[in-house]
Amino acid sequence: MAKDHTNFFNNVYEVVKLIPAGRVTSYGAIAQYLGTKSGARMVGWAMNAAHGLSDVPAHRVVNRSGVLTGRHHFQTPTLMQERLEAEGVKVNDDKIEGFKEVYWEPIKELEL
Template sequence: MAAHYIDDVRAVTKLIPPGRVSTYGAIADFLTLGSARMVGWALFRGVTVTDDIPAHRVVNRRGELSGRNHFSTPTLMQERLEEEGVTIRDSVVVDFDRVFWSPNELLT
């Protein structure tokens, strides 16, 4: 069961388009997990920079790069987002509402 939800979190995360971000809570709600922390746990258990999981595109509900310390360097998350055209200031996504992507878009 646990591996199943981890696979689901990773599958949804793979769908976040470059240059967009989603939140732990949005993914948790979409998958009916009940907890944003479960999404963070699934993303940062065993995900490496060589994986094809774009965990750098998942931020907290305020647009903060709260997962940045789980990357090989604390600046890697910001660097990857900036490479995709996302502006970051003080570890927060600028224009968060504009670049936010909801997994619910998959249903429309």
């Protein structure tokens, strides 16, 4: 029987909704915050499924190096970059410039 990932996906979405405009985080950081340190791939799956959800800013989730690895899952390959740049995040060659300065780490920002 397939495992129901609905609750995990919803937990991911709740964290993503908290990322401030102009900031980004990584799949792995969300997974770690949710207690599944090796669950970055699952967070990626959740993000891929989030594109129909207008209240989940999926464009703010990138890989651990600041690369826009999820860009191909948006309506156009440039939409992720366009949304980030509209929030003041600089992107060059599909990678965030000044990644450390705009990085938002949920485990620190949302201390329990």
